[in-house]
Amino acid sequence: MFSFGVLFKPRGRTLITTWQPSHGCHCSREFKRFWTMLHRIPKQAENKEQYTLEGRKRLAGLMEHNIGLYDELKTVQKLRWQxxxxxxxxxxxxxxxxxxxFTNAGLPYVEAVCRRYLADNTKPLWWIASALSSTAKSVVRSKATTRLNAAFKQALxxxxxxxxxxRLPDQGKQPQSGTQAIKQLFGxxxxxxxxxxxxxxxxxxxxxxxxxxxxxxxxxxxxPRAGDAAKGSKAGAAPRQQDFGRPGSGNRGGRGGLANKAGESTQRRPQRDEHSRRKGNIQR
Structure with missing residues (x-):
């Protein structure tokens, strides 16, 4: 269950055995989370091919960086047009x-593809506009893709x-409301x-x-709008922590203050009577 490494001791021939946990006995939280994500990945990909074990491990590694599977994409029915x-x-x-x-073993550039996903993960919006057809010529598909990309860039x-x-820097300084309050598009x-x-x-x-x-x-x-996070923080900060006060500090709010108010009729009334009695003696 354990693996041992052997090192030579400096200035001597004595062997030093260092203990190292093997990869098969990790019990860390990260390792358990990795295997949980691995079991969530289906065995069959969206292209009707079977994921390899190495491919599923790589996908689980991408999911740890909040990169999901292809089947998470949902079609927007109201945007069907032409x-x-x-x-x-x-x-x-x-x-x-x-x-x-991820479905074929032994393909080159697999590591480069995963590194590209991690490098592009800093970009909030991933978008692709392409023209697909099995009958149209490549030059027609290329021109249509270029035209569609130009239109979407202009719309953004x-x-x-x-x-x-x-969000463009010059518009981030203006007063924002509605869609103008959106700082970035993520997805x-x-x-x-x-x-x-x-x-x-x-x-x-x-x-x-x-x-x-x-x-x-x-x-x-x-x-996500910038005001949503502020509203969430305000909503979370609404129930303030009760102040139980310091010893002998009297009514400082919280449960201690409520207890003092409840016992006011029994504890403070004698003090008031004594104070009024002293005041009356002085006036006399």
């Missing part, structure tokens, strides 16, 4: 084109965000066009309006 669909998740998720690195800028979902947004040829036919102004609807929906779903 063979386009929008999928939104409340946190960062693994992308469809990277599932093969018009709403006051940069390409990473962060994942996937925009798919299943008819790239139709993207070329849509006027760019209409495409921008559609992307503006997407940004507005994303604000409602993924935009």
């Amino acid at each position: 063979n386009m669909t929008v999928h939104i998740a409340g946190r960062h998720t693994v992308q469809w084109y990277d599932l093969k690195y 800028h018009n709403a006051g965000y940069d390409t990473q979902g962060k 994942t947004v996937i925009i798919k066009s299943h008819a790239p040829a139709e993207i070329q036919k849509i006027p760019f102004r209409d495409l921008q309006r559609y992307c503006a609807r997407i940004v507005h929906t994303v604000e409602e779903a993924l935009g």
Whole structure:
């Protein structure tokens, strides 16, 4: 159950045996949490392929950094338009084109893919706008993807965000209310066009309006407002701690104060009577 390492003692031939816990007997909280996340990962991926054991371990490591699975993306039905669909998740998720690195053993660049996810985890908003089709030519898909990306970037800028979902600095200084109080958009947004040829036919102004609807929906779903945290802190700080007072300090609030008030008729009345009696003697 335990592993031992052997070291040579300096200035001598004596062997020093150092105890080291083996990887199979970890009982730390982090290790238990890791295995809990590992068991939450299904055996089959969204591409109908089986996750490998190494792939599930890597996914569990990503989940420790709040990066979820691809199936957490939900389709927004009200944003279906011109063979386009929008999928939104409340946190960062693994992308469809990277599932093969977790379902196939021996593929190169697996470690690089995981490092890329961890490096991009600092960006609040992950979004992808792409044109998908098995019949359209690659040049048509490329032009449609470029056009869709430009429209969504412009919609983000018009709403006051940069390409990473962060509020633009010049607008952060202005008085904010409503959607203007949102500091950043956090989550994942996937925009798919299943008819790239139709993207070329849509006027760019209409495409921008559609992307503006997407940004507005994303604000409602993924935009925590700055005032929400303040309200939560105020709500949590509402029940103040009761002051029990110092010994002999009298009524200082809290339960001690309530006890003094309750016993006022029995404990303080004699003091008042004695004080009034002394005062009457002085006047006489």
